[in-house]
Amino acid sequence: MKPNSRLHARPSVRLAAVPLSVAALTGCGTPEATRQPNIVIMMTDDHTCQALSCYDNRLVETPNLDRLAREGMLFENCYVANAISGPSRACILTGKYSHKNGFTDNSRTFDGSQQTFPKLLHDAGYQTAMIGKWHLNSEPQGFDFWSILVAQGEYYSPLFIENGEEKIEPGYVTDVITDKAIGWLEQRDKDRPFAMLYYHKAPHRNWMPAQRHLGIYDDKVFPEPETLLDDYATRGRAAREQEMEIGRHMWPEWDLKLISPEQLRSDLGEAEQESDANKADVKRANDWLSSVKQFQDAYNRMTDEEKTRWDAAYAPRLAEWEKIRGTASPEEIVRWKYQQYMRDYCAVIKGVDENVGRLLDYLEKIGELDNTIVIYTSDQGFFLGEHGWFDKRFMYEECQRTPLLVRYPKAVAAGTRSKALAMNIDYAPTLLDFAGVEIPADIQGRSLKGVLTSKGEIPAEWRTGVYYHYYEYPSWHSVKRHYGIRTERYKLIHFYNDVDEWELYDLQEDPNELRNRYDDPAYAAVREEMHARLKELQAEADDTDPDELQSEFFQGVENL
Known part of the structure; x- marks a missing residue:
């Protein structure tokens, strides 16, 4: 989606002085037993457990993410404190609940002056980087290097702000973020440990696949969730009054790509003339205009060659829609839209998985993979048709629960799983604990180190809710x-x-x-x-x- 404003003021990024004792501890020639681990947090936006084959193999295969589970630990019960993008990110940074870190919803501005785990690692001698989707309405602090998407970011030719300077990067956003991550690792100080936040836009709405993945799932029929046609009869107003139903609330143009190349390439004023039927309902008309305009903006970030391939890939879907839209029942429409939704969502996941593999391969090539704590997670889960919904926000299981995979062979046994009740506020104290950095008393999360080093066993006095x-x-x-x-x-x-x-x-x-x-x-x-x-x-x-x-x-x- 097109950002409507820049980020706030741009303070220069300064390197904190490294205490001599820490520099000596982490310097070249440090004995392996005392070396602090590198840290890479891989986070995606709206990647739910149902779409990782190490959790559930019915929708999409994710071999590189499965590698993390196979060579590390999979948490079966990890939950977020607040299932929405910015607040979840603030919880991860601070180790605190939303009401404590001040970022309760996406309209807020994150107070970057407050304590975060990257700052604490930086003060302890780590070199730090933030690359990808930030989405906190303020600039990152506590990082030697940062290159972040503006607002939600774009899938094609995304706009970044990099250490205070704007730049549009040609290419596909998931690939570009990985390029930047590898580029930073190549130029880092090899004598100091690093902590990198590697945060993807994908698979956030509107699920635009990379060119190489256009149409890859067009022949697949995805299994429907049991509750796809839920009527909410046994629940209250919250379930009935939401606006996230695949059948009624997905924007046909923006979400489902049901728009012709002629409309995409036309002046919006001309397109508006074609929408007379929508103008009888003001809200519907406004939604239609927003849907068309936003997709036009995203589409126009492509090159002419990319547009041509895109048009060809989505032509069969548009033709099928024109054929069924006037004759199919409401239930048939929901089922049809669900299939299109899954085809795009899973194609976007394919790009994430490939790039996770690319970064793992690079870390292995430079000899740092086994020296690095690799965490894979999402800012929350997501509805993939359960209860007929897309999006997140609810405390229901599909979005409160989030994937958590941890690979660190020096301390985490391969192929282990844990049923411990974990939370995203636990990531900060866990990483500080492994790095040998004192965990501040005001952090509300709990270190998962004891779970990770005991093959997933739940420690005594662990949380029960x-x-x-x-x-x-x-x-x-x-x-x-x-x-x-x-x-x-x-x-x-x-x-x-x-x-x-x-x-x-x-x-x-x-x-x-x-x-x-x-x-x-x-x-x-x-x-x-x-x-x-x-x-x-x-x-x-x-x-x-x-x-x-x-x-x-x-x-x-x-x-x-």
């Missing part, structure tokens, strides 16, 4: 504000602000979260216990009056 709080309403997709607790078996959610509704799910008996048991007498004791545990978690998180924190009304198309 995870806390969640979502604030971005009213805003895109109309997901109501809510908070709650998830334990090994149960989930309790409170939707608030313009509603006051509670939901309770038994995940063992109802993994699809279809039957709200909150008012079921058979679950009265469970409900009471979950309320007590929720209060305990809120006290631990210092979120003791959650209904009173009001998120400002969000505006800005870049945060779709």
